[in-house]
Amino acid sequence: MISFPNCKINLGLNVISKRKDGYHNIETCMVPVYGLKDVVEIIRSKNDGVDFTTSGKTIDCPSEKNICVKAYRLIQEKFGIGGVKMHLHKNIPFGAGLGGGSADAVAVIKLLNEIYGLGMDTGMTRKLSLMLGSDTAFFVENVPAVCYGRGDITEKISLDLTGYFLVLVKPDVSVSTAEAYGSIDLKKTNKPVAEILRNGIDTWEYNLVNDFEDYVFSKYPELEDIKSQLYDAGAVYASMSGSGSAIYGLFETKPEGLKFEIENYLFNL
Numbered sequence: 001m002i003s004f005p006n007c008k009i010n011l012g013l014n015v016i017s018k019r020k021d022g023y024h025n026i027e028t029c030m031v032p033v034y035g036l037k038d039v040v041e042i043i044r045s046k047n048d049g050v051d052f053t054t055s056g057k058t059i060d061c062p063s064e065k066n067i068c069v070k071a072y073r074l075i076q077e078k079f080g081i082g083g084v085k086m087h088l089h090k091n092i093p094f095g096a097g098l099g100g101g102s103a104d105a106v107a108v109i110k111l112l113n114e115i116y117g118l119g120m121d122t123g124m125t126r127k128l129s130l131m132l133g134s135d136t137a138f139f140v141e142n143v144p145a146v147c148y149g150r151g152d153i154t155e156k157i158s159l160d161l162t163g164y165f166l167v168l169v170k171p172d173v174s175v176s177t178a179e180a181y182g183s184i185d186l187k188k189t190n191k192p193v194a195e196i197l198r199n200g201i202d203t204w205e206y207n208l209v210n211d212f213e214d215y216v217f218s219k220y221p222e223l224e225d226i227k228s229q230l231y232d233a234g235a236v237y238a239s240m241s242g243s244g245s246a247i248y249g250l251f252e253t254k255p256e257g258l259k260f261e262i263e264n265y266l267f268n269l
Contacts, residue, residue, distance in 0.1 A: 005103035035267035071108035095174025099243025102135035175244035183215035253263035
C-alpha cells in the first residue's frame with residue numbers, strides 16, 4: 001500500500017512557557033500543504049522486522065533512527081505484527097519546520113493499521129503517533145488546526161486559503177529545534193493566534209508573529225532577507241515555518257518574476 005504524506009506550515013507561533021517535562025507550551029496554527037508530499041510504500045514480507053529503503057533527498061541517519069522505522073517498531077511492539085518491506089521517497093526538505101518526518105510517521109502507522117487490520121481508531125492512532133513526536137498529532141486528521149500544549153493538543157479551525165498562492169523557500173541552512181527553543185524570550189506576550197486569524201489575512205503582517213524569528217534571523221540574516229523579498233514581491237503575509245528554516249509567502253495572485261537560486265516551490269492553494 002502507498003501513502004503520500006504532505007507537509008505543513010505554521011501561521012504564527014507563540015512560545016508561552018517552559019514545562020516541567022522539558023518541553024515548551026506553544027500556540028500555533030498548522031495548515032496542511034497538500035502540494036508537497038513524500039511517498040511511503042509498505043508491503044508485507046515473509047521475513048521478520050523491517051526492510052527499509054529510501055530514495056529522493058538523501059537521508060543522513062541510520063535506518064534504525066529514521067522515524068518511519070521507529071513507527072514500525074512501535075506498532076510491532078504494541079500489536080506483534082509481522083515483517084514488512086518499507087520504502088520512503090523523500091521530497092519534503094529536512095530541517096525546515098515543515099513537519100515532514102512527523103507526517104511520514106503518521107503515514108506508516110495508518111498504513112500498518114490497514115495492512116494488518118489492527119482496528120485502530122483516530123484516538124489510538126493519535127496516542128501512538130504522539131509517542132514519536134509532537135507535530136504528529138496534527139497529521140492524524142491533517143486539517144487546519146490551532147495547536148496548544150507542546151503541539152499535541154489540536155482544535156480544528158475554519159480557515160480557507162483557497163485561491164491563494166504559496167511560495168515556499170528552503171535555504172541551505174538547517175535550524176536546531178533545541179537551540180531555537182533555548183533562545184526564546186519567554187517574557188514576550190502575543191495576541192492569541194486564533195484571534196488574529198479571525199481578524200483576516202490583511203491584519204496578519206503586523207500581528208501574527210513567529211517567536212523563533214528574532215533568534216533565527218539574527219543567526220541567519222539571509223532568512224530575513226528572503227522574507228523581505230517575498231513581501232517586496234507582493235505577499236500579503238510572509239513568515240518562517242516552525243523553528244525554521246523554510247520561509248513562505250502567501251499571495252493573492254500568482255507572483256511573477258520572483259526567483260530564488262535556492263530550493264523553492266510554488267503552489268496554488
